[in-house]
Amino acid sequence: EAGVAQSPRYKIIEKRQSVAFWCNPISGHATLYWYQQILGQGPKLLIQFQNNGVVDDSQLPKDRFSAERLKGVDSTLKIQPAKLEDSAVYLCASSLLNTGELFFGEGSRLTVL
């Protein structure tokens, strides 16, 4: 069974530029999550989708971050404009059920210069 796929693995941009990350969850998983992990810290939830609806986006900085999951399968996380403090690893995860076990992708490492 294929795991959670993410791309790109690495991205370097200058501040005020935009960037987009893509995630394809495990087949059949209805719930998809985006986490931000800053160096030395635990991952922090940005947004949770159940199919194509948003369950929780309370910690998403909506002035610069956006995410969508239009067809209830893959998802895109966008940052525009990027700030230096957005440098982090962006992790996508999926689970079969809302309360079920989460499986993570390899992450997308963003460096903002």
Next chain:
Amino acid sequence: GIQVEQSPPDLILQEGANSTLRCNFSDSVNNLQWFHQNPWGQLINLFYIPSGTKQNGRLSATTVATERYSLLYISSSQTTDSGVYFCAVKNAGNMLTFGGGTRLMVKP
């Protein structure tokens, strides 16, 4: 929201030693997972254990939900066990919240 505290924050072991990592949480949970984050940043699932005891090779975990803690045991540690171990919990609010992690270094 729910608070998750892990201890110790850092741990250095000699290869072959045993260790116990602890995770305390502030509210009742319906999901608890242990992860190992390897040096490349990948989060590897170790256990899905909202309650009870599970074992997988040299690793085992116990969650006592009524007392709001979980323990991860590593026996006969190997250098490949090095990395960061995270505990993460979910409660009725459905947000998986991570602890700060335990950074483990196993020396040969």
